[in-house]
Amino acid sequence: MLKLKPYREILNYAVSMAALLLLLRWLEFRLLVLEHRLEIYISIIALLFLLFGIWLANKVTKPKVETIVVEKEIRVPIENFMLNETELQLRNISKRELEVLTLMAQGMSNLEIAQQLFVSLNTVKTHSAKLFEKLEVKRRTQAIETAKKLQLLPPTLG
Amino acid sequence: MLKLKPYREILNYAVSMAALLLLLRWLEFRLLVLEHRLEIYISIIALLFLLFGIWLANKVTKPKVETIVVEKEIRVPIENFMLNETELQLRNISKRELEVLTLMAQGMSNLEIAQQLFVSLNTVKTHSAKLFEKLEVKRRTQAIETAKKLQLLPPTLG
DNA sequence: TTAAAAATCACCCAAAAGGATGAGTGATGA
DNA sequence: TCATCACTCATCCTTTTGGGTGATTTTTAA
Known part of the structure; x- marks a missing residue:
């Protein structure tokens, strides 16, 4: 046919x-x-x-599309964020762990992080568990808070 | 003319x-x-x-109109945090919900928040569920992120 | 080369968080 | 007075997180 x-x-x-x-x-x-x-x-x-x-x-003819761009202003504090390497070394936090921490701070779930980093969920869990030890916290929300205080993460990730 | x-x-x-x-x-x-x-x-x-x-x-032929919202970051000097009341009203977020949000941002668990506020765990859950709706997020970590961007919470709670 | 550290993944179990829904109470305002 | 809203609490169920333990593979540094 x-x-x-x-x-x-x-x-x-x-x-x-x-x-x-x-x-x-x-x-x-x-x-x-x-x-x-x-x-x-x-x-x-x-x-x-x-x-x-x-x-x-x-x-x-293809439909004409007129795009209107609306800018929505979001206030972000000025900061030249300098990663606190000293603290990183002190707490023995690895690159990968910092990556996981960063994605966590963006509100991603462990599964989402796993997919983003192309690793298994279990791996992300392991990383996060180690992070909690090293940051001496119990929850991811605390981890994010603490990390920001220690300047391991920018104050507000935009 | x-x-x-x-x-x-x-x-x-x-x-x-x-x-x-x-x-x-x-x-x-x-x-x-x-x-x-x-x-x-x-x-x-x-x-x-x-x-x-x-x-x-x-x-x-009139072109089809398509609207794209672009988030534009505006860097402002490190601020003495001013709560964004407008956004609060816009999103219809109540006092109690803001309280819960604040404690959440400090890394507290729902149970801890419940104890702090002398209400039941279920109540805190209800508040948080409503918060997630109003902030259009899925998780508490996202809620915190978003709230900080919207200036409903100070950038980094000391 | 070899030992240590980092990264990967698995399994089990428990706790916490989240979704959906219903419902009671008190304050407020039309 | 009646409707509305904020606040409260509950139940049931699912998903996500977190703790603990062990194991393999890469990478790194001694």
């Missing part, structure tokens, strides 16, 4: 065109026989093709 | 139309005099009006 879909539109146009031409023939016959003025005949043709053109253009 | 702008487009169309008709007249004259076949004349008319229709349609 041939795939007809791509050709359907084209077929549509062809058929429409053919119908129009037939109509014109008929009009020609009728009008000329009845000895109407040529101008009327031509005007009708013009009008029909004008309409056909409009219709065709509407069918074929 | 009359304001012409609104009429310019219409004028344009009118002039184009007139030009087309003149062209047709001329063609009529030329072709008939030179005894060409009527069909050619008509075809040309049809084609011209077809094109005109297409052009017209393209000119006239």
Whole structure:
């Protein structure tokens, strides 16, 4: 079976065109026989093709899209955030753990973090568990708080 | 002085139309005099009006409007935190909910919050659930993040 | 080369968080 | 007085988090 879909539109146009031409023939016959003025005949043709053109253009042209960009202002405190490397080393926090911490601070779930880092959920759990030890906290919300105080994370991650 | 702008487009169309008709007249004259076949004349008319229709349609169709909201960060000097009351009212966040949010941001568990506020765990859960709706988030960590961005909480709670 | 640290993943279990829904009470305002 | 809203609490159920333990593979540094 041939795939007809791509050709359907084209077929549509062809058929429409053919119908129009037939109509014109008929009009020609009728009008000329009845000895109407040529101008009327031509005007009708013009009008029909004008309409056909409009219709065709509407069918074929991609819809114009006008994009309006609305800027929404969000206030962020000025800070040149300097990561506190000393504290990092002191607490023996690894790069990977810091990554996990950062994503955590952005409100991501462990599963989301796992997907983002292309590792398993279990791995993320392990990292977070170690983080909690090293930061001496019990929950991720505390971890984020503490990390910000220790300048391991920027105050408000934008 | 009359304001012409609104009429310019219409004028344009009118002039184009007139030009087309003149062209047709001329063609009529030329072709008939030179005894060409009527069909050619008509075809040309049809084609011209077809094109005109297409052009017209393209000119006239209103573009579809698409709105994109872009978050624009505005860096402000480190602030003496001012609670954003407007946002509070906009989102319909109650005093109690804000209290819960604040304690959440300090890393407290729902149970701890409940004890602090002398209410039941279930109550805290209800508050937090409503908060998540109003802040359009899924998790408490996101709630805290968002609240800080919206200035419902101080950047880093000391 | 070898030992230590980092990163990966698994399994089990328990606690916490979250979703959905219903419902009672008191304060407020039309 | 009646409706509305904030606050309170409950139940049931699911998902997420967190704790503990162990194990394999890479990387790093001695």
